[in-house]
Amino acid sequence: MTAADAGPERHYRRLLRAYPRGYRRRHGPEILATLLDMAEAGHGRLTAGQTAHLIACGIRQRFRLPRRVLPVVAAVLAAVLLGGFGGVTGNWLAWRAAPSVPSAAESDALTTALTGVPGSNEYPWQTAMNGPGINTVLHGTGTYDAERVRDALIADGWRITRFTEETGGRIVDWGSPTEKVIPLLSVRFAATKDGVSLTGDTDTVMGGKEYGLDGQTTARLDITTDATATIVPMTIAGAVIGLLSGWMLTAALAYRIRSGTRRGRPTAAAVTALTAATVPSFVAYCEIYQVLVYDTSNPNQYIDYSLADEIPASLVLIGLPIAVLALAAVFLTAGRRAGPDPVPASP
Amino acid sequence: MQEPTFLILTALAEEPLHGYGVIRAVQDLSRGDVVLRPGTLYGALDRLTEQGLIEADREEAVDGRLRRYYRLTDSGATALATQAERLRRHADSAEARLRGRVVPGVPRLGTAQ
Numbered sequence: 306m307t308a309a310d311a312g313p314e315r316h317y318r319r320l321l322r323a324y325p326r327g328y329r330r331r332h333g334p335e336i337l338a339t340l341l342d343m344a345e346a347g348h349g350r351l352t353a354g355q356t357a358h359l360i361a362c363g364i365r366q367r368f369r370l371p372r373r374v375l376p377v378v379a380a381v382l383a384a385v386l387l388g389g390f391g392g393v394t395g396n397w398l399a400w401r402a403a404p405s406v407p408s409a410a411e412s413d414a415l416t417t418a419l420t421g422v423p424g425s426n427e428y429p430w431q432t433a434m435n436g437p438g439i440n441t442v443l444h445g446t447g448t449y450d451a452e453r454v455r456d457a458l459i460a461d462g463w464r465i466t467r468f469t470e471e472t473g474g475r476i477v478d479w480g481s482p483t484e485k486v487i488p489l490l491s492v493r494f495a496a497t498k499d500g501v502s503l504t505g506d507t508d509t510v511m512g513g514k515e516y517g518l519d520g521q522t523t524a525r526l527d528i529t530t531d532a533t534a535t536i537v538p539m540t541i542a543g544a545v546i547g548l549l550s551g552w553m554l555t556a557a558l559a560y561r562i563r564s565g566t567r568r569g570r571p572t573a574a575a576v577t578a579l580t581a582a583t584v585p586s587f588v589a590y591c592e593i594y595q596v597l598v599y600d601t602s603n604p605n606q607y608i609d610y611s612l613a614d615e616i617p618a619s620l621v622l623i624g625l626p627i628a629v630l631a632l633a634a635v636f637l638t639a640g641r642r643a644g645p646d647p648v649p650a651s652p
Numbered sequence: 653m654q655e656p657t658f659l660i661l662t663a664l665a666e667e668p669l670h671g672y673g674v675i676r677a678v679q680d681l682s683r684g685d686v687v688l689r690p691g692t693l694y695g696a697l698d699r700l701t702e703q704g705l706i707e708a709d710r711e712e713a714v715d716g717r718l719r720r721y722y723r724l725t726d727s728g729a730t731a732l733a734t735q736a737e738r739l740r741r742h743a744d745s746a747e748a749r750l751r752g753r754v755v756p757g758v759p760r761l762g763t764a765q
Contacts, residue, residue: 362691
């Protein structure tokens with residue numbers, strides 16, 4: 306290799322990185338020689354179009370499978386399975402970039418400020434689109450003060466979008482001659498703050514001292530992060546990346562398995578990985594389905610029913626690590642030869 | 653069989669060639685109509701090797717450049733001969749049809765009046 310070759314050679318080597326490693330090992334030097342031969346023969350350096358074509362050929366090579374039925378079936382399965390995991394990962398990443406809901410301590414402080422009663426219980430949950438949510442429930446004894454509720458929300462930075470006061474009653478001794486309705490005052494409200502929505506209500510019993518009900522206060526807050534514009538696109542993008550990755554991974558492993566003489570173990574490990582990933586991936590697709598069909602204008606963000614609910618969580622918890630371990634086994638055993646490795650030829 | 657594949661097999665019919673040798677031969681054979689790009693060439697060489705139509709003949713290192721020569725296998729020679737025969741038949745049919753082509757206002761040669 307002459308000194309004049311060094312510049313173009315470096316450039317061509319960089320371009321060849323578009324090809325998979327195994328292919329580069331087999332054909333890299335001869336493609337490089339051909340490119341240098343072409344340059345020397347007066348074709349000059351590659352044009353932008355030729356460069357793009359070479360890179361496109363390298364990327365296409367990453368998706369190319371051996372001409373056998375098994376690798377094709379495995380590639381389709383792997384693409385479908387990893388598509389599910391990719392979609393869930395994309396969704397997870399999108400929510401990481403979205404605003405978060407208040408912490409349990411912050412929700413507790415807000416509920417206390419609203420009602421003047423401490424000691425609420427917080428329950429984190431996830432919306433139908435897998436967004437963060439937190440539920441707060443408080444039971445105690447306090448006083449009714451609608452303005453305190455309004456002031457506490459505003460002081461905490463919330464923009465009130467709905468605020469109504471209602472009257473009601475609590476029935477005591479129901480069905481008996483002493484049945485009585487104790488008045489109840491309620492505030493129902495909704496508010497937003499920096500991409501987070503809150504709905505809630507407080508009820509305070511006004512009277513019924515003889516029943517121990519006077520001042521009995523209940524408050525409920527439901528705070529969720531609003532679905533951002535990136536949730537659905539990132540879920541779909543994740544699924545597409547997962548599909549492509551599954552296909553590429555199978556292509557790489559298929560050639561690696563084929564290059565070895567011991568193909569039984571890696572093939573068995575690959576079948577195990579695909580089988581073990583089936584149930585977790587199905588659950589992932591159920592999640593994706595919920596994300597895609599969810600009506601973001603629906604005030605009730607809970608999932609009514611998902612097919613994934615029928616599947617025991619243990620199957621997912623067992624299936625995933627088995628799939629990962631089996632995949633690791635494919636990497637470790639693929640390409641192995643029965644005898645000692647041949648001594649590489651000196652350059 | 654696509655035209656570049658046919659031309660690559662034709663290029664290798666006489667003697668083994670390395671990558672750039674194939675590109676030049678294909679350009680000559682097609683009278684400049686087909687100029688293979690390296691990406692296309694090596695994709696085709698890989699596929700043809702997998703199909704058993706060509707195989708690596710030898711490797712030579714010249715000025716630090718590795719040149720791998722490819723040769724046509726017996727199976728490749730048969731496939732090329734079959735394709736050449738097929739193309740010849742198609743070409744003959746095309747020529748025969750063109751000879752009998754009716755051009756408005758011009759009587760066909762050899763047609764009885």
